[in-house]
Amino acid sequence: MADDWQDGGFAVYIHWPFCAAKCPYCDFNSHVARHIDQQRWLRAYLSEIDRHAALVPGRVLTSIFFGGGTPSLMDPDVVAAVIARIRHHWPVANDLEVTLEANPGSVEAGRFRAYAAGGINRVSIGVQALNDRDLARLGRIHSVTEARAAFDIARHTFERVSFDLIYARQDQTPEAWRAELTEALAMAVDHLSLYQLTIEDGTAFGDRYKSGKLRGLPPEDAATEMFHVTQSVCDAAGMPAYEVSNHARDGAQSRHNRVYWRYGDYVGIGPGAHGRLTLAGQRHATETARAPGDWLTRAEIGSGDVLCDQLTPSEAASEFLLMGLRLTEGIDPRRFARIRGEGLNPDTVSYLTEIGMIDATPDRIRTTAQGRLVLNAVIARLLDA
Amino acid sequence: MTPLSHIRNFSIVAHIDHGKSTLADRLIQSTGTVEARDMKEQLLDSMDIERERGITIKANTVRIDYKALNGENYVLNLIDTPGHVDFAYEVSRSMRAVEGSLLVVDSTQGVEAQTLANVYQAIDAGHDIVPVLNKIDLPAADCDRVAAQIEDVIGIDASDALRVSAKTGIGIAETLEAIVHRLPAPRGTRDAPLQAMLVDSWYDPYLGVVVLVRIMDGVLRKNDRVKFMSNGTVHQVDRIGVFRPQMEPVEDLGPGEIGFITAQIKQVRDTRVGDTITSEKKGTEIALPGFKPSQPVVFCGLFPVDSSEFEDLRDAIDKLALNDASFSFEMESSAALGFGFRCGFLGLLHLEVIRDRIEREYNIDLITTAPSVVYHLHMKDGEVREMHNPADMPDVTYIDHVEEPRIKATILVPDDYLGDILKLCQDRRGIQLDLSYAGNRAMVVYDLPLNEVVFDFYDRLKSVTKGYASFDYNLTGYAEDNLVKMQILVNAEPVDALSMMVHRDRAEARGRSMCEKLKDLIPRHMFQIPIQAAIGGKVIARETISALRKDVTAKCYGGDATRKRKLLDKQKAGKKKMRQFGKVEIPQEAFISALKMDG
Numbered sequence: 001m002a003d004d005w006q007d008g009g010f011a012v013y014i015h016w017p018f019c020a021a022k023c024p025y026c027d028f029n030s031h032v033a034r035h036i037d038q039q040r041w042l043r044a045y046l047s048e049i050d051r052h053a054a055l056v057p058g059r060v061l062t063s064i065f066f067g068g069g070t071p072s073l074m075d076p077d078v079v080a081a082v083i084a085r086i087r088h089h090w091p092v093a094n095d096l097e098v099t100l101e102a103n104p105g106s107v108e109a110g111r112f113r114a115y116a117a118g119g120i121n122r123v124s125i126g127v128q129a130l131n132d133r134d135l136a137r138l139g140r141i142h143s144v145t146e147a148r149a150a151f152d153i154a155r156h157t158f159e160r161v162s163f164d165l166i167y168a169r170q171d172q173t174p175e176a177w178r179a180e181l182t183e184a185l186a187m188a189v190d191h192l193s194l195y196q197l198t199i200e201d202g203t204a205f206g207d208r209y210k211s212g213k214l215r216g217l218p219p220e221d222a223a224t225e226m227f228h229v230t231q232s233v234c235d236a237a238g239m240p241a242y243e244v245s246n247h248a249r250d251g252a253q254s255r256h257n258r259v260y261w262r263y264g265d266y267v268g269i270g271p272g273a274h275g276r277l278t279l280a281g282q283r284h285a286t287e288t289a290r291a292p293g294d295w296l297t298r299a300e301i302g303s304g305d306v307l308c309d310q311l312t313p314s315e316a317a318s319e320f321l322l323m324g325l326r327l328t329e330g331i332d333p334r335r336f337a338r339i340r341g342e343g344l345n346p347d348t349v350s351y352l353t354e355i356g357m358i359d360a361t362p363d364r365i366r367t368t369a370q371g372r373l374v375l376n377a378v379i380a381r382l383l384d385a
Numbered sequence: 386m387t388p389l390s391h392i393r394n395f396s397i398v399a400h401i402d403h404g405k406s407t408l409a410d411r412l413i414q415s416t417g418t419v420e421a422r423d424m425k426e427q428l429l430d431s432m433d434i435e436r437e438r439g440i441t442i443k444a445n446t447v448r449i450d451y452k453a454l455n456g457e458n459y460v461l462n463l464i465d466t467p468g469h470v471d472f473a474y475e476v477s478r479s480m481r482a483v484e485g486s487l488l489v490v491d492s493t494q495g496v497e498a499q500t501l502a503n504v505y506q507a508i509d510a511g512h513d514i515v516p517v518l519n520k521i522d523l524p525a526a527d528c529d530r531v532a533a534q535i536e537d538v539i540g541i542d543a544s545d546a547l548r549v550s551a552k553t554g555i556g557i558a559e560t561l562e563a564i565v566h567r568l569p570a571p572r573g574t575r576d577a578p579l580q581a582m583l584v585d586s587w588y589d590p591y592l593g594v595v596v597l598v599r600i601m602d603g604v605l606r607k608n609d610r611v612k613f614m615s616n617g618t619v620h621q622v623d624r625i626g627v628f629r630p631q632m633e634p635v636e637d638l639g640p641g642e643i644g645f646i647t648a649q650i651k652q653v654r655d656t657r658v659g660d661t662i663t664s665e666k667k668g669t670e671i672a673l674p675g676f677k678p679s680q681p682v683v684f685c686g687l688f689p690v691d692s693s694e695f696e697d698l699r700d701a702i703d704k705l706a707l708n709d710a711s712f713s714f715e716m717e718s719s720a721a722l723g724f725g726f727r728c729g730f731l732g733l734l735h736l737e738v739i740r741d742r743i744e745r746e747y748n749i750d751l752i753t754t755a756p757s758v759v760y761h762l763h764m765k766d767g768e769v770r771e772m773h774n775p776a777d778m779p780d781v782t783y784i785d786h787v788e789e790p791r792i793k794a795t796i797l798v799p800d801d802y803l804g805d806i807l808k809l810c811q812d813r814r815g816i817q818l819d820l821s822y823a824g825n826r827a828m829v830v831y832d833l834p835l836n837e838v839v840f841d842f843y844d845r846l847k848s849v850t851k852g853y854a855s856f857d858y859n860l861t862g863y864a865e866d867n868l869v870k871m872q873i874l875v876n877a878e879p880v881d882a883l884s885m886m887v888h889r890d891r892a893e894a895r896g897r898s899m900c901e902k903l904k905d906l907i908p909r910h911m912f913q914i915p916i917q918a919a920i921g922g923k924v925i926a927r928e929t930i931s932a933l934r935k936d937v938t939a940k941c942y943g944g945d946a947t948r949k950r951k952l953l954d955k956q957k958a959g960k961k962k963m964r965q966f967g968k969v970e971i972p973q974e975a976f977i978s979a980l981k982m983d984g
Contacts, residue, residue, distance in 0.1 A: 013943055195939040195940055196939045198938075198939050198940070220934050220935065221934065223935060224934045224935045227935060244937055244938075244939070244941070245939050245940065257942060259943075260942050260943040260946070266943050268943065268944070272944070273944065274943055274944040274946070274947060275943075276943070276946070285946075285947055287947070315950060318950050318953060319946045319947075319949075319950050322941075322946070322949050322950065322953065323941065323946055326941060351968065352911075354968070355911055355912050355968060356912075357911055370911075371911075372937065373934070373935050373936075373937060374911050374932075374933045374934075374935065374936045374937065375936070375937040375938070376936045376937055376938060377910075377911050377933055377936050378911070379953070380953060380956060380957075381911075383953055383957070384957065
């Protein structure tokens with residue numbers, strides 16, 4: 001029988017952990033460093049790629065993704081060499097997607113052509129907001145004008161362009177968000193990631209929030225309304241949600257992220273990167289050293305991994321479910337049963353159907369619009385947590 | 386066998402925390418009854434719950450050998466009685482087994498309600514009473530005031546009250562002498578037919594049922610065949626002995642003596658407190674007065690949270706019942722809660738003790754339904770039915786009227802809090818019977834419906850008076866009132882575990898308070914949940930739990946799978962115990978918390 005991961009595909013993720021400045025809301029593994037020896041980093045990436053190629057050889061690759069941090073601070077040569085090495089090891093799909101996360105600053109935009117030449121065919125731009133006051137509050141170092149300019153260059157340089165916006169920002173009303181989103185959709189974009197601002201522990205916003213200094217966050221009702229506004233405005237513009245926070249024109253969905261949500265296998269390279277690898281028929285979770293220097297040293301010695309755990313059937317099934325239900329397309333419950341060795345509790349399924357949270361057929365379970373709004377509760381219920 | 390003149394049988398009467406157990410410990414210790422190395426605090430309270438709560442649930446006894454200052458050797462038998470109102474009958478029997486009492490009053494506190502209830506029992510039993518002012522080592526001790534109060538409130542002479550600190554040992558020697566010289570020796574005739582009182586009994590896994598007896602007349606020997614007069618059963622005595630406080634065999638027990646027997650008795654149920662034991666042949670014809678079988682007063686349902694634990698619960702209840710004849714139970718099934726037991730208790734403390742023991746000793750999580758009293762339903766056809774579960778309430782059109790049990794409650798409280806107490810009693814449909822003062826303490830007596838007291842009256846009393854009030858009660862009888870059954874509907878489905886009998890005039894307030902509480906206790910669900918209180922088909926109060934608005938993680942990519950999964954596992958482990966009612970999950974604690982009243 002084919003391994004389960006094949007239902008999700010195979011991808012490689014490269015983590016670049018450095019930023020020019022740390023944003024106050026960001027809880028990703030990112031660091032600000034004065035001097036970075038890019039050639040040393042490249043050697044470490046290549047050696048990790050080689051190691052993984054030996055571990056899971058011969059798979060058809062769906063996607064490569066450079067995330068961060070701010071990977072648009074990477075030298076285009078480094079990016080090109082990494083892509084080349086990956087293509088050298090694995091056969092690639094005809095429609096291989098190669099994405100780079102980019103900041104919309106003018107410096108980055110100047111490098112777009114070089115990235116494209118090195119093999120990048122899609123960028124995801126961290127625009128975040130379309131007014132300068134809010135960009136400043138979010139700690140972003142670019143302006144709206146720069147962002148629009150960067151987007152225009154990207155539009156003409158890459159096959160596909162996505163950008164991110166954050167909503168439910170301080171002092172933002174549903175009306176203001178509707179106007180901003182409409183403006184964003186007027187740009188020739190084919191993919192949007194629209195995130196509700198989440199206050200995470202261990203961030204500057206998190207600290208300010210705890211001490212009561214983060215004022216003007218919209219109340220729950222307003223934030224919920226902004227979610228609804230997002231759905232209706234994007235639907236009307238032909239960019240429906242295909243995942244909780246991701247919207248795309250048909251065919252422009254992020255193939256890379258779909259590997260995660262469809263619970264495929266993915267190689268995670270770089271500090272703090274996670275992977276899921278099916279080895280000898282068993283799904284494993286890999287994790288690398290989080291601190292950049294630590295990872296670098298480990299990778300040079302032989303492996304950046306600090307963990308490679310075999311997941312139990314029930315752990316793997318939980319992950320499949322919690323990732324898969326984020327997608328509008330939902331999950332195949334038979335696949336869940338195959339992974340766990342036991343299907344979902346039919347009583348819970350009919351209960352959630354009855355209260356309008358999911359639509360269930362024997363071969364598909366999807367959340368309704370209402371269910372997606374309380375997805376955490378739906379998932380907890382299905383997994384009896 | 387000790388001559389009657391050299392036996393003294395006594396009990397210690399005290400309010401909780403006034404130092405009864407400490408005094409008992411000290412008497413045992415100072416006479417060398419227990420080696421110093423075997424001494425532990427509150428020697429006579431053997432159950433964890435007794436030690437923790439500072440209460441005595443089962444009667445205990447100890448035989449103390451004491452050489453008095455006059456050079457004579459005396460046998461002192463102390464019976465430690467349960468001090469709580471729930472066990473008033475057991476107390477009354479223990480009192481009948483002895484001739485005198487030490488009345489222990491905390492000299493920093495004064496007379497409390499339980500002191501009164503128990504001392505009246507002692508007076509009723511014809512005891513000679515020696516007042517003991519305890520805790521005189523404390524700076525707040527005020528012996529003169531407390532002695533005057535004893536005379537005022539109880540009406541016994543306290544001029545020669547002993548001044549003691551059980552903690553430090555002051556006055557212990559004088560107490561032992563007072564027991565010998567101020568308490569009477571028992572009476573009884575050796576040659577008369579055997580007449581012994583069954584004071585208490587308990588189940589011992591190795592010995593079977595152990596019976597605590599007081600010999601009134603005659604002699605009880607090993608291998609005697611004895612008859613329990615209330616049920617006519619005959620047993621052969623296979624062990625006979627006394628407690629020091631551990632069991633010690635003796636040849637026989639004569640008049641005035643207190644000891645134990647075992648006789649291959651399997652169930653505590655077969656040994657009823659207050660029963661008369663006599664010889665099978667040529668026994669006495671005269672049973673001791675005052676015997677009555679115990680009657681449960683408070684009922685509630687006990688259900689396992691996890692329905693698969695029903696058999697474990699049955700097992701636990703069977704085992705507890707082995708040792709507690711006053712606790713009754715029968716299987717019950719509830720639409721909402723599945724299978725469980727309807728249990729009857731002597732009172733609320735008794736209920737709590739049994740519930741705690743099941744949860745602790747047998748490790749079963751329980752849902753306790755609303756406690757109920759026994760109502761008398763006078764049907765239109767003249768029949769009178771007893772109802773102890775609101776779920777059994779017949780169609781109201783067949784009922785002529787309903788009667789409920791009432792109590793006489795005695796409350797002692799510093800007068801600063803008197804207003805709060807009067808309000809509390811008034812709110813609970815009380816009728817004031819008496820109000821008097823002793824110093825700056827008020828004594829109020831109320832006629833109250835038991836159903837207003839059964840739940841959290843005592844807690845409320847404690848909290849409005851910052852713990853300074855004391856309370857005791859006795860059942861007085863039944864009276865008619867306008868009582869209705871109130872149901873609670875969660876998401877339009879009645880939750881039978883929350884239905885209760887209430888007075889019509891108080892139903893709305895009660896219903897509103899229940900709905901408000903449940904609104905806070907039931908977590909938000911994925912949909913809106915109406916909570917209603919209803920009488921018959923009529924909704925009298927309503928609250929709504931709004932639906933969860935938004936609960937979704939904005940970002941979740943490859944690196945988040947592990948974190949999200951672990952979060953779910955953690956959630957699963959820390960999840961509150963819930964019970965499914967229709968589409969709604971109700972946390973276990975909601976059943977108790979929802980019933981608590983604020984006023």
